[in-house]
Structure formats: structure tokens, C-alpha cells
Amino acid sequence: MSSAIDVSTLWKTFLVGDGRVDALRGVSFRLQKGEAAAIVGESGSGKSTLLHILGALDSPSSGSVHIGGFDPFSGTDREVSCFRNSHVGFVFQHNNLLQEFTALENVMMPALILGKKDFDVRTRAQKLIDRVSMSHRAHHFPGQLSGGEQQRIAIARALINDPLLLLADEPSGNLDSVNAAKIHALLLEMNKDFGTTLVVVTHNLSFASTLPRVIEFRDGIIVRDSRSSMNEAEWSV
Amino acid sequence: MKINSSARAVRLIILRYLVSSWMTRRTRTRGAIGVFLPMLGVAVGVAAFVVVLSIMAGFVRNLEDRLLAVDSHVEVVVKDSFGFIPEEASLLKEIREAHAGIVAVSPFQRGDAILQSSARPSTVVLWGIDPVSARLSSQLESKTRNKNLQILTREISPENVQPSEKFPAVFVGNQILFHVNAELGDRLTLVSVTSEEGPAGLAPRQFPVVAADELRTGNPAFDSKLVVASLDFVNHFFGTEGFWAGVQVRVRDPLDLDNVVKALNKKLEPRKLRAKPWTEANQAFVRALRLERWAMKFVMFVVILVACFSITITLVLAVRRKAREMAILRALGLRRKDLGLIFLLHGIGIGLVGVLVGLALSFGILELVKGNFLAFLTGAYSDKPLPVLVNWFDVGFVSIGSVVLAAVASVWPAFEVMRIDVVETISDRGGFA
Numbered sequence: 001m002s003s004a005i006d007v008s009t010l011w012k013t014f015l016v017g018d019g020r021v022d023a024l025r026g027v028s029f030r031l032q033k034g035e036a037a038a039i040v041g042e043s044g045s046g047k048s049t050l051l052h053i054l055g056a057l058d059s060p061s062s063g064s065v066h067i068g069g070f071d072p073f074s075g076t077d078r079e080v081s082c083f084r085n086s087h088v089g090f091v092f093q094h095n096n097l098l099q100e101f102t103a104l105e106n107v108m109m110p111a112l113i114l115g116k117k118d119f120d121v122r123t124r125a126q127k128l129i130d131r132v133s134m135s136h137r138a139h140h141f142p143g144q145l146s147g148g149e150q151q152r153i154a155i156a157r158a159l160i161n162d163p164l165l166l167l168a169d170e171p172s173g174n175l176d177s178v179n180a181a182k183i184h185a186l187l188l189e190m191n192k193d194f195g196t197t198l199v200v201v202t203h204n205l206s207f208a209s210t211l212p213r214v215i216e217f218r219d220g221i222i223v224r225d226s227r228s229s230m231n232e233a234e235w236s237v
Numbered sequence: 238m239k240i241n242s243s244a245r246a247v248r249l250i251i252l253r254y255l256v257s258s259w260m261t262r263r264t265r266t267r268g269a270i271g272v273f274l275p276m277l278g279v280a281v282g283v284a285a286f287v288v289v290l291s292i293m294a295g296f297v298r299n300l301e302d303r304l305l306a307v308d309s310h311v312e313v314v315v316k317d318s319f320g321f322i323p324e325e326a327s328l329l330k331e332i333r334e335a336h337a338g339i340v341a342v343s344p345f346q347r348g349d350a351i352l353q354s355s356a357r358p359s360t361v362v363l364w365g366i367d368p369v370s371a372r373l374s375s376q377l378e379s380k381t382r383n384k385n386l387q388i389l390t391r392e393i394s395p396e397n398v399q400p401s402e403k404f405p406a407v408f409v410g411n412q413i414l415f416h417v418n419a420e421l422g423d424r425l426t427l428v429s430v431t432s433e434e435g436p437a438g439l440a441p442r443q444f445p446v447v448a449a450d451e452l453r454t455g456n457p458a459f460d461s462k463l464v465v466a467s468l469d470f471v472n473h474f475f476g477t478e479g480f481w482a483g484v485q486v487r488v489r490d491p492l493d494l495d496n497v498v499k500a501l502n503k504k505l506e507p508r509k510l511r512a513k514p515w516t517e518a519n520q521a522f523v524r525a526l527r528l529e530r531w532a533m534k535f536v537m538f539v540v541i542l543v544a545c546f547s548i549t550i551t552l553v554l555a556v557r558r559k560a561r562e563m564a565i566l567r568a569l570g571l572r573r574k575d576l577g578l579i580f581l582l583h584g585i586g587i588g589l590v591g592v593l594v595g596l597a598l599s600f601g602i603l604e605l606v607k608g609n610f611l612a613f614l615t616g617a618y619s620d621k622p623l624p625v626l627v628n629w630f631d632v633g634f635v636s637i638g639s640v641v642l643a644a645v646a647s648v649w650p651a652f653e654v655m656r657i658d659v660v661e662t663i664s665d666r667g668g669f670a
Contacts, residue, residue, distance in 0.1 A: 048664065052660045055568065057567075057568060057659045057660050057663070058659075058660045077572055077573055077574075078572055081567070081570050081571060081572040081573075081575075082570065084567075084568065084569070084570050085569060085570020085571075086570070090565075090568045090569070092565070092568075092663055095561055096565065097565075098562050098565065098566070099562065100253045100254065101253065105249075109246060109566075109569055110569045110570055112243075112245050112246040112249060113243045113246040113566075113569055113570045113571055114243075114570065115243065115244075115245065118245070157569075
């Protein structure tokens with residue numbers, strides 16, 4: 001099984017005033033293709049920073065990151081943007097959608113950026129919307145959707161280009177427990193059905209425990225990296 | 238790595254921000270602020286520019302019409318202003334070819350005379366023209382009732398003397414006719430102001446003529462002084478056969494004579510002739526007109542410039558408001574320069590729509606002005622519609638200039654959006670580097 005994510009001695013340092021804050025301190029881990037992992041830890045432990053670096057939204061101070069064998073930080077803005085577009089899908093905590101576009105158009109957007117034909121894009125977007133049970137809301141604008149519905153559309157959008165990696169940063173952070181559970185279930189379903197590597201940053205430990213792998217951060221280092229026994233055998237290299 | 242074109246997505250986003258955002262009730266208010274107000278600013282600026290300058294140009298043309306009702310744009314005369322030019326067809330050709338801006342030439346004769354009716358005399362300027370070439374070199378024909386200079390070549394029987402032989406036709410200024418208490422068709426007598434030796438001693442030359450048409454130039458200097466006749470008759474009257482007093486020259490742009498005059502003077506120097514532009518006698522007036530034209534253009538352009546500042550402000554606000562969306566678009570794979578392009582084209586789009594709306598508005602207003610539908614505004618000036626002359630160069634200049642200004646106004650917002658820090662924005666920690 002090949003690596004989807006290969007992180008080696010990753011450091012991220014922020015300069016704050018005269019001082020410096022090490023958000024990540026020599027983090028190393030690997031994730032196989034199709035694997036699902038929860039990143040947990042206290043606020044400020046470096047979870048979101050890691051997620052941003054994995055999605056090439058931020059660059060590391062030192063260390064190496066390879067996504068699907070590609071080093072996203074070696075390319076130009078054009079190459080990194082293209083990498084993000086075709087290899088990474090994002091689901092953020094809130095306000096994920098573009099307000100002037102319908103749910104369907106929001107889902108289509110990454111594929112349009114990729115330069116795919118409008119008809120093909122529309123067909124695939126419609127299928128994904130059906131898949132996240134949002135067909136009846138396809139032509140609604142984000143302002144007409146509930147928080148849970150918006151997150152469903154964001155998940156569909158993240159998958160439109162069939163990415164290698166699906167990154168979710170507190171996807172249920174703004175939702176009530178019922179809707180949060182639905183979103184958790186949907187993410188796991190998508191991971192299984194599409195074989196997309198899933199990395200979820202969450203504070204919700206019960207949701208984290210449902211994922212095959214849990215990586216716990218504290219003060220910028222990994223303090224626990226556990227796999228469920230069934231998955232340990234499956235993912236052992 | 239294969240690089241893909243995001244042009245389709247960029248186009249969709251720009252169109253949506255420009256137009257479709259008005260479609261939904263929820264986004265309409267934003268659309269109105271983000272697009273409608275700066276667009277309206279440009280539209281009002283463009284409309285004001287076109288309307289004001291078209292009406293100004295109309296006024297200028299009106300004034301020029303009156304000043305140049307009979308006079309030509311340039312007169313070629315002998316250098317010391319006294320004496321005559323020997324009649325020579327090749328001279329006309331030489332003048333015509335001196336500069337590309339010259340459109341027509343025509344010889345003339347001119348002198349003082351007395352016009353005598355049965356009631357009273359009046360001192361006049363007798364003007365001899367070549368009816369064929371003068372049609373092109375001056376506006377004289379349009380200032381007559383019958384609009385036909387060829388009448389001057391005829392001899393006509395007067396209506397107030399019966400029975401009568403035929404006499405040369407002349408056109409008489411309408412105020413002269415009133416002054417001498419004569420009517421069209423009446424026999425009048427042209428009397429020379431100098432005397433010559435005759436059988437009965439010294440006596441002025443007298444020629445009976447018929448008032449075949451009247452001149453109505455709108456300029457009292459002409460209408461109360463001018464009598465026009467054929468060149469041959471006037472030469473015969475003054476005894477100057479074989480000579481011209483000068484040559485009238487008509488040019489394309491009567492306010493841009495410098496080059497024509499220079500070219501003519503250079504060419505006519507050996508003949509001891511000189512070109513005398515109409516502006517020479519009206520220099521202060523012409524300078525005032527030119528200054529006013531440029532001042533007005535400048536003021537109107539400042540109006541558009543201010544409107545374009547509003548594009549900058551609106552777009553910078555839009556960048557702030559849409560920062561999170563822009564960060565999400567970056568996360569979805571748009572490049573920095575795609576974001577810049579969205580705002581640059583957004584601004585150009587606002588400018589373009591503003592120009593189109595402004596042009597439609599201005600032509601609508603000009604139609605109302607022409608049809609005298611705005612009489613309540615112009616009543617103090619005249620009971621006639623305001624004169625309108627659309628200068629297409631000015632229209633093109635303001636249209637292209639406004640779009641260029643809108644593009645320039647969008648540069649800063651475009652750079653602003655390119656500076657968005659995606660992580661900071663998505664984390665709700667600000668986001669501008």
C-alpha cells in the first residue's frame with residue numbers, strides 16, 4: 001500500500017512580536033491511501049496548522065511533506081494551486097460556500113477551475129449532490145440552507161475532482177449533535193465509498209474514536225498515534 | 238504536473254458578481270452597492286461629458302455659422318492688403334493643393350458702393366463671387382431664400398417698373414432692403430463711391446440691378462451691409478476686369494487653421510500673397526472658445542475620475558467583504574493572479590456598463606434637447622431648441638478613457654485581493670498581509 005501522506009520532521013514556527021511560537025515541532029507520520037485519521041488535541045496544539053500544511057495552504061518552516069509522492073512546496077503558485085485543486089478537498093468549520101452561487105454551482109466550482117467541460121461537471125456534481133441527499137436543495141443559495149446542509153454541500157464539493165486527500169477542519173464544530181452525527185457518518189461513508197484518504201481535525205472524541213486511526217497532538221508534537229486493532233493489521237506497512 | 242485553465246471558472250465568477258448577483262433578493266443589496274453605484278457614477282460622468290460638450294459644440298457651431306456666414310475660413314490676399322491679384326486659374330489650383338485640410342477655393346471681388354432705391358440710399362459692401370465655386374467655399378447659398386447662387390448669373394426683369402428691360406441679379410441683406418424700403422424683385426441702382434470723367438463732367442458710375450434674393454445670415458454686420466453679385470458684374474462695376482480682390486479658402490476644421498495658414502504662406506510667398514485666417518479678426522473670441530472647450534473637457538473628465546475613485550473604494554470594500562470567499566476559492570485551486578483578474582475585470586465591467594448606460598442616457602437627453610422637450614430649462618436662452626453637435630472623436634475619447642480609468646481604478650483592489658492570507662482568513666484571524 002503506497003503513502004498518501006508522508007510527513008517527516010515537520011516544523012512550523014510563527015513569529016509573534018519579538019518572540020517565536022513553534023506550532024509544530026518535528027512531526028513525522030505517514031498515512032496510506034484510503035486511510036482515515038482523526039487529529040485530536042487541545043486548542044493551539046498544532047492540529048489546524050498541520051491540516052493547512054497538508055492542504056498546501058501554508059508552508060512548513062522545515063521538514064518535508066509529500067502528498068501522493070508530490071512535494072507541494074517545491075512548485076510555483078500555479079503548480080501548487082493546481083495541486084490543491086485536483087488532489088485535495090477541503091471542508092472547513094463554517095461558511096464554506098460561495099454566497100452568490102447555488103449549491104450545484106458551488107459543487108461544480110473546483111471542476112470548473114480544473115477546466116473540465118460544463119456538461120460533464122454538471123452531471124457529476126448532480127450525482128454527488130444526490131449522494132449527500134441534497135437533490136432537493138441543488139438550486140438553493142447557501143443562505144437558504146441550514147448549517148448541516150451547507151456542510152453536506154461542502155463535502156460534495158470537496159469530492160468533485162476525485163481528490164487523493166479530503167481534509168476536514170472541525171466539520172461539525174458549528175452543528176448540533178444530531179446534524180454533527182450525520183456529517184460524521186457522511187464523511188466516513190465517503191471515505192469508504194470513494195477511497196479518499198480522510199484527515200479530520202476534531203475536538204469531538206466520540207467521533208474521533210469511530211475513525212480507524214487517531215493522532216493526538218500536544219504542544220506541537222504527536223503524543224499518541226493509535227489504530228484500532230482491526231485497522232492496524234489492514235494498514236500495517 | 239498538468240496545469241489546467243481556470244478561465245471558465247473566472248468568467249463565471251465575474252459574470253455572477255457583475256450581473257447575476259442582482260437576481261436573488263438576498264444578494265441584490267450587495268449587488269446594488271458593489272456594481273450599481275459606481276456604474277451609475279461612471280454613467281452620469283459620461284452622460285454629462287457627452288451632453289455638455291455636444292451642446293457646447295452646437296453653440297460654437299452656431300457662433301461660427303454667424304461669423305462665417307459669408308466670410309471664408311481663410312482669405313488669400315496681397316501681402317500689403319492693398320491692390321489686386323491678377324486673374325489666374327493656376328493660382329486657384331496651387332492654393333487648393335497647398336494643404337490636405339483645404340476643401341474648396343473661390344475668387345472674389347469686394348468694394349464699397351451705394352445702393353439706391355426710389356425711396357432712399359444705403360452704403361453697402363458689394364461682394365462679387367463666382368457662383369459655382371462659392372457654393373463650396375462659403376455658406377452663402379444656405380443663407381439665401383432660394384438657396385441658389387446661380388441666380389446671380391442671370392439678368393431679370395424688375396417687378397416694380399413696367400415695361401422694363403432685364404438687369405443683373407443681386408442678393409441684398411434683408412436689413413438693407415428694409416432700410417431702403419424695397420422688396421424682392423424691385424429694381425435698385427448701384428452707385429459707385431468714386432466719380433469718373435463723363436460727358437457731363439465728373440459723375441459716379443450707376444448700374445441698375447434687381448434684388449433677386451435676400452440674405453439672412455443672422456449676423457447684423459452682414460445683413461445690414463452686404464450686397465452680393467456675380468464676380469464679372471462686380472469687376473465691371475469697379476472697373477477691375479482681370480483682377481480679384483482675393484481668394485476664399487474653406488478648410489475642414491475652422492478652429493485648427495495654423496497648419497493650413499503656414500502651408501499657404503510658404504507656398505504663396507513668391508507671389509507676394511498671404512493667407513489671412515478668419516481668426517485674425519476674432520482672435521480673443523477664438524482663444525476664449527478654445528480655452529472653454531478644454532476647460533470643460535477637463536472638468537468633465539475630473540467628474541469621471543471621481544466616479545472611478547468610487548470603483549476603487551467599492552472594490553476594496555468588496556475585497557474585504559469577500560475575503561473569506563476569495564480564500565475559499567484559493568483553497569479550491571484558483572491562483573493568486575486569478576483572484577486579481579476577477580477584481581480587475583470586475584472593475585472594467587463596471588466601467589464598460591457605466592459607459593454604455595452613460596452613452597444611452599446622453600443620446601436620450603440630446604434627443605430631448607433637439608426636440609425642445611427641455612424648453613423649461615432653455616427658455617431663458619431661446620425659444621428654439623438648443624443647438625447640438627455630437628463630436629464622435631470626443632465620444633470615443635471619453636468612452637475608451639472611462640474604461641481605461643476603470644481598469645486603472647481596479648488595479649489596487651486587484652493587488653489587495655492577491656495579498657489575502659488564506660490561512661488567516663479561513664481561521665477568521667483577519668487575512669490581509
